[in-house]
Amino acid sequence: MRTVVIGTRRSELAVTQTQWVMKQIKGVLPSSWEMKQERIVTKGDQILNVTLSKVGGKGLFVKEIEQALLEGRIDLAVHSMKDMPAEMPEGLTIGAVTVREDARDCLISRTGAKVEELPEGAIVGTSSLRRQAQILAMRPDVQVKPVRGNLQTRMKKLMEEKQFDALVLAQAGINRLGWEEKVTQIIPEEKMLPAVGQGALAVQCRVDDREMLEILRGVHDEKSAMAIRAERVFLHAFEGGCHLPIAGYATIDGERIHLRGLVVDPIGKPLLQGEAVGTDPEEVGQTLTSELMEKGARQLLNKVKEGIE
Incomplete structure (x- = not known):
């Protein structure tokens, strides 16, 4: 018997995504094997007062988890593919790419106004330079301000504290949490092109863990992987x-x-x-x-x- 330890960030979305991946793996895992989750705090979860681009970018959400994988404390790691840096540490590989969820971005506004309908000077929250730039390309008359924290924290800042008039978020995360009814507008790709890998999950493992690599073939979606490979190049x-x-x-x-x-x-x-x-x-x-x-x-x-x- 083997116990497979799966590492994830601690946010509700990360845990929900990991539980979904565990269900997929369970279907291809030997019956005597078990799985358990290890929740890990990353630097990106701790630094919430500055934008990601100023403190190291994408790797902030994966580094501590990758270290646990390299040290053998966990066997697998589940990441949002869009958080994966272009370079990967030696000794690790992406063993599976899951079927891609909706890759688009969405807008959630307090008044129900769509991007085109936001009043001049409206404050739009996003932690992403990509979203910031594309919102400003569409609406140079609005203000874009950084917002960090998990989805629940961001929604509180929007709806209760009224720090923002609208937020731009990944539709995939909203879908995984079952929050579809909160969405004001799914922004078409023609207006806002998604982040590389957005909507897919990466299951990372050690290069030399042959057993795990073989099992992960059962949850790998080749079509999604090919698309994301082109994006990551x-x-x-x-x-x-x-x-x-x-x-x-x-x-x-x-x-x-x-x-x-x-x-x-x-x-x-x-x-x-x-x-x-x-x-x-x-x-x-x-x-x-x-x-x-x-x-x-x-x-x-x-x-x-x-x-x-």
Whole structure:
């Protein structure tokens, strides 16, 4: 018998996602094996007073969990794919990518106003540079302010404390918590391109854990994995997207991968976008990277980095 220890963040959403993954794994796990959850506090959960881009970006939500995995304290880790940095520590791998939930972003407003209907000067909360830039591209007359904390905390700041007029959130998280009725508007991809990997979960394990890798094949969704591979190749080219708003979303039609990508200044302009189509995720991601580099993405990245330094 083996007890499989699965690591997760402590938020209600992270725990809910992990429980869902555990149900999928249970269906392919040997009957004598058991599973248990290990809830881990990450740096991203502790630092709530500044935006992610200023304190290290995506890796803040995974580093402590990955360390537990490397040290053998846990056997698997469940992450939101969009939180996964472009680079992964040596010795770890993504053993499975789950079926993707709705990848789009949504707006929850106090008055029921959609993005187009928000009054001039309305305060929109988001912790994401990508969402900030795309909201400002649509509505340069609103204010975007950072909001951190779990979904329950953010909703309290919106509805009870009235710190914001609206929030922009991932629809996938809302769906997983069963909060669909709270959503004012699902924002179409054409208006707000999702984050790389948004809507999917990554199940991470050690490269040398052959037993676990074999089991995870039973919960892996190859179609979602191919789309996200193309997106992550694109993300990797821009040094992980910590400081520059980057969006990438791929869909699969038969064997063809259609990837749309966007690189934008945090203030909402210039906004560079493009698309690539092909059958190989690596090639598709690289083709889109080249297209946006030619349009000026490299200069934009350098400009933003100089501003930070």
